[in-house]
Amino acid sequence: VQLVESGGGSVQPGGPLRLPCAASGYGSSRYCMGWFRQAPGKAREGVAPIDAWSRKEYADSVKGRVTIFQANATSTPHLQMNSLKPEDTAMYYCAAELTRSYCIGPWSLAPDVYKTWGQGTQVIVSS
Secondary structure (H helix, E strand, C coil): CEEEECCCEEECCCCCEEECEEEECCCCCCCEEEEEEECCCCCCEEEEEECCCCCECCCCCCCCCEEEEECCCCCCEEEEECCCCHHHCEEEEEEEECCCCCCCCHHHHCHHHCCEECCCEEEEECC
């Protein structure tokens, strides 16, 4: 399975951005998947995972501003971000854990749960 993120770029504070995640070699099964981010000099952190039943978790830092959803029949997770802040600036990664379909709970935000990663897409929030 290969994951490819897109949609990153520069946006002004308060603006929106949508990050799609595409997958190849994925089949029709659903797994735990999610979006993560890593800011310069900081550890990678979970933003929002989604499981095979479309149940979701959100990091406290993005609650109310971010929505993760599975696009159409592909079931790969897309991330809709609104009201972006400069502190949202980071490299954003799509990830999957192909041995799990259930991943709800605070633990599902931990990056080390996930073994398959994309290359990332850069998001810069600046005026």
